[in-house]
Amino acid sequence: MDINLNINELLKYGLKSGIMNKADYVYNANVLIAMFNRHKFEPIETEERPVEAILDDMAIFAYHAHLISSNDVVIMDNFKAAVMDVLLDKPQSVINKFNFLLAKDAVSATDYLYDLSKKSNYIQTKRIAQNVSWKQTVEYGELEMTINLSKPEKDPKMIAMQLGQRSTTYPKCQLCVENEGYRGTGAYDGRSNMRIIPITLNNEPWYFQYSPYSYFNEHSIVLHQEHKPMIIDRTTFVKLLDFLDLFPTYFVGSNAGLPIVGGSILDHEHFQSGKHHFPIEKAKGKLVEKKEEVSVYQLVWPLSTIRLRSANKTEIIDLANKILLKWQDYENKELSLCNSNGEPHHTLTPISRKEGKDYVLDLILRSNFTNEEFPGGVFHPHADCHHVKKENIGLIEAMGMGILPPRLKIEFGLITKILLGSEELIKDLRLTKHLSWIQELKPKFTAVDDPMEFVQKEAGLVFSKALKDAGVFKMDPAGQKAFSDFIKKAIT
Numbered sequence: 001m002d003i004n005l006n007i008n009e010l011l012k013y014g015l016k017s018g019i020m021n022k023a024d025y026v027y028n029a030n031v032l033i034a035m036f037n038r039h040k041f042e043p044i045e046t047e048e049r050p051v052e053a054i055l056d057d058m059a060i061f062a063y064h065a066h067l068i069s070s071n072d073v074v075i076m077d078n079f080k081a082a083v084m085d086v087l088l089d090k091p092q093s094v095i096n097k098f099n100f101l102l103a104k105d106a107v108s109a110t111d112y113l114y115d116l117s118k119k120s121n122y123i124q125t126k127r128i129a130q131n132v133s134w135k136q137t138v139e140y141g142e143l144e145m146t147i148n149l150s151k152p153e154k155d156p157k158m159i160a161m162q163l164g165q166r167s168t169t170y171p172k173c174q175l176c177v178e179n180e181g182y183r184g185t186g187a188y189d190g191r192s193n194m195r196i197i198p199i200t201l202n203n204e205p206w207y208f209q210y211s212p213y214s215y216f217n218e219h220s221i222v223l224h225q226e227h228k229p230m231i232i233d234r235t236t237f238v239k240l241l242d243f244l245d246l247f248p249t250y251f252v253g254s255n256a257g258l259p260i261v262g263g264s265i266l267d268h269e270h271f272q273s274g275k276h277h278f279p280i281e282k283a284k285g286k287l288v289e290k291k292e293e294v295s296v297y298q299l300v301w302p303l304s305t306i307r308l309r310s311a312n313k314t315e316i317i318d319l320a321n322k323i324l325l326k327w328q329d330y331e332n333k334e335l336s337l338c339n340s341n342g343e344p345h346h347t348l349t350p351i352s353r354k355e356g357k358d359y360v361l362d363l364i365l366r367s368n369f370t371n372e373e374f375p376g377g378v379f380h381p382h383a384d385c386h387h388v389k390k391e392n393i394g395l396i397e398a399m400g401m402g403i404l405p406p407r408l409k410i411e412f413g414l415i416t417k418i419l420l421g422s423e424e425l426i427k428d429l430r431l432t433k434h435l436s437w438i439q440e441l442k443p444k445f446t447a448v449d450d451p452m453e454f455v456q457k458e459a460g461l462v463f464s465k466a467l468k469d470a471g472v473f474k475m476d477p478a479g480q481k482a483f484s485d486f487i488k489k490a491i492t
């Protein structure tokens, strides 16, 4: 191990990638040697190596030199992020560059920050490239499936428990502005190398940053300056459309603000955005009515979705709000759409984007009602889907991208071996939750099938079933009739 060599390599990477200036070379070298308890820096010639490899070596050195307490992945990652931070511009310089570019053109500004987020290893592109992805053709379109290896599976019950518990930790949550530059702990991911940009939405202070998990191209997070709960009301539509005025090439959407149908973080108001065209965009829409300047469509999509399209910002916001209010009051006991026990159950997952001069708002109707038959949620993936998907159907999934838990990579591998004849593997405890599914798969599997492709496709169908479970008006004739009746009433 030669830390002087690694520091040389890292500085060379910093200059070559353009994330640091030549004028900062000596200064950064001195900050780096201090991080490794050295008192001397010797400039030497080095070969080029990927930055991940250089950082790995530096973290291993730090562990052996007792500069970090453990070689646990979180502690090593936090240390690497702090090392990278030495090379990066401080927040104000990044904000200045971003705003200078934004004044000319939004794409250059987001390109700059996205590129910086990757080069600084904040978005770990190499790790993300290990995710497993495939497309899933279904009767209403083509879903996008990913086994995500970078984020742990969360239990909806744990998410609900976190809501309302005033956090005494610092930062209060992973979305708080206090994360910028935070070094992290053994149980908390550091954000030393993250940079966030202040923006204004609905005349309120908000921030824009990229997601380190990068589920899709330019996956970004828009967060309120204050740590306050998610809410869906008229101002949500104003904020989303204000965001589109700033970044017209991005989509932006909000999770619902209620447990079961919301995302994994309910206690900090935030949106997700990015440059990606999700399957829902391609969903077929039936024009229901043109209401002044707003066209209203009923989508063919497993989660009941109303699409509004208009170049008139005020009109589209007003109509979206009208639909929200009508939906919050809606009841149809035959369809288990109950609302009268004093608690709010109905809300929306709104998604917006610009198409030419038009604003497009997809309003996904949600209900978090529970009953004896479905204590986890009537409109939530039912028990028969939990072996593949038990988490909430949040914004990204509602748009047709299945984010499946990392455990499935190994479990699917074992299932393919069983399909190919290794029957004894059925005793593996990791497969207990899949047992009845495996029995269903066996007779369907044929010698011409690629076993992994076969298992993935079948898992995609389970995900599609989970989406249908989450739909408030089912895709059958009775459900679709009730849906169009609701739309007509809601917009008049």
Ligand SMILES: [Zn+2]
Pocket: 172, 173, 174, 175, 176, 177, 226, 227, 228, 267, 268
């Ligand atoms: Zn927060």
